[in-house]
Amino acid sequence: MRASRLVSLLLLLQTRGRMTAAELAEALEVSVRTVYRDVESLGATGVPVYAERGPAGGYRLLDGYRTRLTGLTAGEAEALFLSGVPGPAAELGLGSVLATAELKVRAALPSDLADRSARIRQRFHLDAPTWFREPEPTPHLAALAAAVWEDRRVRVRYRRWKTPREVTRVLDPLGVVLKAGRWYLVAAADGQARTYRVGAILELAVLDEPADRPAGFDLAECWQEHAARYERGVYRAEARVRMTVSALAQTVYLFPPAMSRAAHDRAGTPDADGWVTTTVPIESVRHGCVEMLKLGAQVEVLAPAELREQVADTAHALAALYSPPEGARPQQPAAGASG
Numbered sequence: 001m002r003a004s005r006l007v008s009l010l011l012l013l014q015t016r017g018r019m020t021a022a023e024l025a026e027a028l029e030v031s032v033r034t035v036y037r038d039v040e041s042l043g044a045t046g047v048p049v050y051a052e053r054g055p056a057g058g059y060r061l062l063d064g065y066r067t068r069l070t071g072l073t074a075g076e077a078e079a080l081f082l083s084g085v086p087g088p089a090a091e092l093g094l095g096s097v098l099a100t101a102e103l104k105v106r107a108a109l110p111s112d113l114a115d116r117s118a119r120i121r122q123r124f125h126l127d128a129p130t131w132f133r134e135p136e137p138t139p140h141l142a143a144l145a146a147a148v149w150e151d152r153r154v155r156v157r158y159r160r161w162k163t164p165r166e167v168t169r170v171l172d173p174l175g176v177v178l179k180a181g182r183w184y185l186v187a188a189a190d191g192q193a194r195t196y197r198v199g200a201i202l203e204l205a206v207l208d209e210p211a212d213r214p215a216g217f218d219l220a221e222c223w224q225e226h227a228a229r230y231e232r233g234v235y236r237a238e239a240r241v242r243m244t245v246s247a248l249a250q251t252v253y254l255f256p257p258a259m260s261r262a263a264h265d266r267a268g269t270p271d272a273d274g275w276v277t278t279t280v281p282i283e284s285v286r287h288g289c290v291e292m293l294k295l296g297a298q299v300e301v302l303a304p305a306e307l308r309e310q311v312a313d314t315a316h317a318l319a320a321l322y323s324p325p326e327g328a329r330p331q332q333p334a335a336g337a338s339g
Helices: 002-016 021-028 032-044 074-082 086-091 095-108 111-123 141-150 219-234 245-254 257-265 285-293 305-321
Strands: 049-052 058-061 152-159 166-179 182-189 192-197 201-210 237-244 275-282 299-303
Touching: 002 021, 002 032, 002 058, 021 032, 021 058, 032 049, 141 152, 141 166, 141 182, 141 201, 166 219, 182 219, 192 219, 237 245, 237 285, 245 257, 245 275, 257 275, 275 285, 285 299, 285 305, 299 305
Parallel strands: none
Antiparallel strands: 049 058, 152 166, 152 201, 166 182, 182 192, 237 275, 237 299
């Protein structure tokens, strides 16, 4: 384990240049004290690693030094082939490039490792999109990816949810992200990183201008911040509800993840009739009504009053629409469906 970590530390310094002890500790998932000991061990074996002092300091290798310790272990070779995702690569216009690269890697591996790597594709398949969703057309994805790679500014005509529905923007593309089967562009506009759904881009023109890419920009970190901010911002209200224990279990399948998590985390103790009271986040009264109706008569909205009224109005309209013929015997509600 320690020998593997020393090789990883050496390769990190070789590929990234200068890194602080804290950065190395985070990348290797060890303590800073362990990094200090590992650097001393590398130096004792003759590796020319040295420390630079000051605020911008850190560890680095002597200029020109490169290690030849680049062989793959069996597990690393298997993981490498598992990471190849043919579908998204093809959408980016890199399908043939990925296939060729995999062939070259397999040809360079010893026969036993090559055989083990081939078994990965036979036994594991990664399917990124969610259930019950058709793939979103992204005719401009390949050109957009090329602009990102070449650091070229783009002009897009984009369809958004608010008015005016169609807008034209000049953007500095910073990266593309695949999330739950949908592609998103992260780009700078007016000096601020923003996110655009690639499928909503109606027209794209790659400009003969260099993109302005902020120094030290981290795509993964930027996306995580955006995702967290989006989830916090999209749920602007809360609904106080009571539901059956059975309905609470069904929220995992019927509610969005954030609503389902909150419903379970905030649920009280079931009463004698098997009902629990809880609070769930909602985007709006209209959104909350749509979500509550999924549970039918197994949920009752307690607050806000506007949401309770809208659910009641919908239920009355449904009752009128499906009222039994005159003289027909009304059916009894299902067990646990009344409060």
